[in-house]
Amino acid sequence: MQPNDPILKLRDVQVHFPVKTGVFKRVTGHVRAVDGVDLDVRRGEVLGLVGESGCGKTTLGKAILQLVRATQGTVTYSGEDGETELTSLDDAGLFRFRKRLQIVFQDPHSSLNPAFTIFGSLEDPLRHYGVKTREERRKIVGDLLEAVNMRRESMDRYPHEFSGGQRQRIGIARALSIEPELIVCDEAVSALDVSIQAQVLQLLMELKREKNLTYVFITHDLSVTEYLCDRIAVMYLGKIVELCDAEDLYANTLHPYSQALLSAIPVADLDKKSRRIVLQGDVPSPVNPPSGCPFHPRCRYVVDRCKTEVPELRRFKSAKGEHMAACHLIDQPLAEQPLRTESP
Numbered sequence: 001m002q003p004n005d006p007i008l009k010l011r012d013v014q015v016h017f018p019v020k021t022g023v024f025k026r027v028t029g030h031v032r033a034v035d036g037v038d039l040d041v042r043r044g045e046v047l048g049l050v051g052e053s054g055c056g057k058t059t060l061g062k063a064i065l066q067l068v069r070a071t072q073g074t075v076t077y078s079g080e081d082g083e084t085e086l087t088s089l090d091d092a093g094l095f096r097f098r099k100r101l102q103i104v105f106q107d108p109h110s111s112l113n114p115a116f117t118i119f120g121s122l123e124d125p126l127r128h129y130g131v132k133t134r135e136e137r138r139k140i141v142g143d144l145l146e147a148v149n150m151r152r153e154s155m156d157r158y159p160h161e162f163s164g165g166q167r168q169r170i171g172i173a174r175a176l177s178i179e180p181e182l183i184v185c186d187e188a189v190s191a192l193d194v195s196i197q198a199q200v201l202q203l204l205m206e207l208k209r210e211k212n213l214t215y216v217f218i219t220h221d222l223s224v225t226e227y228l229c230d231r232i233a234v235m236y237l238g239k240i241v242e243l244c245d246a247e248d249l250y251a252n253t254l255h256p257y258s259q260a261l262l263s264a265i266p267v268a269d270l271d272k273k274s275r276r277i278v279l280q281g282d283v284p285s286p287v288n289p290p291s292g293c294p295f296h297p298r299c300r301y302v303v304d305r306c307k308t309e310v311p312e313l314r315r316f317k318s319a320k321g322e323h324m325a326a327c328h329l330i331d332q333p334l335a336e337q338p339l340r341t342e343s344p
């Protein structure tokens with residue numbers, strides 16, 4: 001097991017939610033929240049997952065952790081004890097792996113019960129995973145709070161007594177409590193003021209170094225990802241449309257959707273600002289996604305082919321590892337094969 005080996009492999013992962021209508025709740029369609037994702041998460045990396053709201057980032061993050069089950073495809077975990085296909089396990093089988101894979105949500109309220117003290121919320125997973133005595137649990141919770149730069153005594157207070165930034169630190173402490181290997185951070189800093197954001201991000205990076213963590217960092221905010229992430233996957237309507245080294249995404253953006261997202265980042269440079277690409281309209285409904293390339297109705301380069309043919313993720317030349325993009329109009333792919341045929 002080397003750093004950079006995949007810790008998780010996703011192959012053709014789909015999550016389709018049924019749409020039920022009428023008094024009889026007949027299934028009349030499906031929300032294609034995640035629609036055929038191939039992706040490796042490498043051990044020790046920070047993998048950014050970006051895209052507008054509604055693109056399927058949260059659903060993909062939950063599918064990685066088996067908090068929602070994929071309706072098709074596989075998620076395989078790879079560790080010291082070999083490879084395990086998580087998607088084929090039942091809840092009892094997943095118990096062993098849940099400990100290794102954790103999530104931090106945007107809103108820490110969802111993991112902190114307002115009626116419980118911080119200790120009450122944080123001791124729960126510890127008890128679940130076998131820390132028997134209350135004294136031991138108090139020691140661990142105190143250590144965890146110190147690890148996220150809070151005072152041990154905070155454990156006897158209630159969630160409402162803390163600020164948003166502090167609650168997010170507590171959410172991180174809770175995710176860390178059972179010593180996971182991978183944490184999905186779902187918009188973990190998006191609700192915080194910029195200065196508090198920076199502190200929490202710095203904390204996340206320190207903890208990553210200390211504890212050899214792997215992060216999947218979900219955000220709609222591309223100004224956060226450049227310095228934080230090693231690689232970035234750009235999602236649109238349930239699909240990955242571009243995947244590459246973080247620096248490469250900013251320096252050599254290939255997909256028109258990524259270009260539009262990046263140009264929307266506020267920049268001090270007025271010259272750059274004037275080249276802003278305005279994304280027309282909203283993300284289309286994932287119940288009836290557009291034919292061909294899902295981005296074609298909003299793409300300023302659209303040609304006829306885009307309206308009928310679904311573009312595969314193809315590999316392009318890059319100085320920094322692989323650069324994948326799904327667009328018919330980009331020239332000179334390195335190989336004409338899609339990713340799926342190259343890595344079974």
Ligand SMILES: Nc1ncnc2c1ncn2[C@@H]1O[C@H](COP(=O)(O)OP(=O)(O)O)[C@@H](O)[C@H]1O
Nearest residue numbers: 017031033052053054055056057058059060286
């Ligand atoms: N439990 C669910 N049932 C039905 N539709 C859902 C469910 N969860 C998410 N969706 C839909 O799936 C799409 C992707 O949602 P989500 O994964 O939350 O995107 P993001 O995190 O990128 O904003 C949206 O259209 C959303 O309405």
Ligand SMILES: [Mg+2]
Nearest residue numbers: 057058059187
């Ligand atoms: Mg989300």
